[in-house]
Amino acid sequence: MTKKFGDFTAVNNVSFSIEAGKIYGILGPNGAGKTTMISLILGIEKPTSGRILVDGLDNIKHKSEVKQLIGFMTQETIVDSDLTAYENLEIGAKLYHISQGEAKAAIERALEESELTEFKDKPAGTFSGGMKRRLYLVKSMLHDPKVLILDEPTTGLDVHNRVGMWKHIRELNGNGVTIILTTQYLEEAEELCNEISVMDHGKIIASGTPSELKRMVSKGQVVEIITNKESAQKIMRVLQHEFKLSPMVKDDKIEAYLESNSVALFARILGRLIKEKLPLVSISMHLPTMDDVFIKLTGSSLRDSVGENKSDRDRIMLQRH
Numbered sequence: 001m002t003k004k005f006g007d008f009t010a011v012n013n014v015s016f017s018i019e020a021g022k023i024y025g026i027l028g029p030n031g032a033g034k035t036t037m038i039s040l041i042l043g044i045e046k047p048t049s050g051r052i053l054v055d056g057l058d059n060i061k062h063k064s065e066v067k068q069l070i071g072f073m074t075q076e077t078i079v080d081s082d083l084t085a086y087e088n089l090e091i092g093a094k095l096y097h098i099s100q101g102e103a104k105a106a107i108e109r110a111l112e113e114s115e116l117t118e119f120k121d122k123p124a125g126t127f128s129g130g131m132k133r134r135l136y137l138v139k140s141m142l143h144d145p146k147v148l149i150l151d152e153p154t155t156g157l158d159v160h161n162r163v164g165m166w167k168h169i170r171e172l173n174g175n176g177v178t179i180i181l182t183t184q185y186l187e188e189a190e191e192l193c194n195e196i197s198v199m200d201h202g203k204i205i206a207s208g209t210p211s212e213l214k215r216m217v218s219k220g221q222v223v224e225i226i227t228n229k230e231s232a233q234k235i236m237r238v239l240q241h242e243f244k245l246s247p248m249v250k251d252d253k254i255e256a257y258l259e260s261n262s263v264a265l266f267a268r269i270l271g272r273l274i275k276e277k278l279p280l281v282s283i284s285m286h287l288p289t290m291d292d293v294f295i296k297l298t299g300s301s302l303r304d305s306v307g308e309n310k311s312d313r314d315r316i317m318l319q320r321h
């Protein structure tokens with residue numbers, strides 16, 4: 001699929017498939033095109049070219065069937081503060097055309113699943129952020145969809161609620177729901193997703209399982225050295241000329257990717273730097289992390305490039321509701 005807004009290409013000739021039953025992550029910095037891609041999958045936006053099939057159905061030609069197949073949660077929690085938990089879910093049931101006969105059982109089930117049964121008659125406005133989020137998630141799932149799309153499901157949640165949300169997502173997936181989620185957290189993508197696509201400037205620049213992506217960074221380990229700024233240049237030269245590595249330096253921190261799994265090479269580097277009597281604050285070796293993947297692919301750390309882009313989310317929310 002490709003999506004252009006005027007001359008600007010937000011999603012650029014992207015093609016992928018998601019296996020049923022999996023958790024698929026879309027990871028990328030601000031403005032990468034993640035939300036636009038979700039809008040295309042949901043049929044909120046029409047692609048400039050290309051098409052999307054959901055469970056074999058063209059999402060534009062079979063709009064209403066596809067709507068029944070997908071549950072969707074925007075980044076901002078949308079619950080009505082004046083209404084009780086029960087009433088919020090009643091509205092959800094109407095939205096998804098659940099018959100009155102079935103609605104009651106579905107709502108009771110949703111309340112139990114979100115551990116909100118004892119609060120069902122309390123206004124949602126009195127709930128904590130985590131409770132509202134749980135209510136919103138089960139509201140998105142009332143019609144028992146096969147696919148659940150989550151746009152940044154845990155942004156703004158504290159650690160406790162984030163872990164709770166992960167557990168809930170895994171449970172839903174365990175019940176056979178295919179999950180697509182966008183995230184700005186590398187550790188979330190790694191923790192939850194069977195497959196991850198890294199997006200930048202409208203393109204998918206890499207996909208694979210978390211371990212496949214990490215192997216793309218280097219076949220071996222990453223050596224990380226922290227020193228002072230003056231010594232950093234000297235160490236860079238040693239690594240380049242004597243060890244034939246291509247290290248990267250940022251201020252007082254150096255990272256070098258090893259081409260093979262080599263503890264012996266690390267030991268030689270360590271010995272060499274000690275011999276030079278260079279001031280080492282720390283030197284360590286680790287397997288590539290998702291952050292290393294992101295730096296290698298885009299040249300910048302995801303954390304540096306992530307920020308809030310509220311207008312985008314407002315746009316998608318307005319169109320959906």
Ligand SMILES: Nc1ncnc2c1ncn2[C@@H]1O[C@H](COP(=O)(O)OP(=O)(O)OP(=O)(O)O)[C@@H](O)[C@H]1O
Nearest residue numbers: 005010029030031032033034035036037308309312
């Ligand atoms: N309706 C629109 N009109 C014009 N430009 C748009 C429109 N929607 C999105 N864009 C642009 O397309 C690009 C991709 O936006 P999108 O919201 O998909 O990014 P994102 O990856 O979700 O970013 P974020 O992490 O900030 O949510 C951005 O540069 C955005 O400004």
Ligand SMILES: [Mg+2]
Nearest residue numbers: 034035036312
């Ligand atoms: Mg977005």
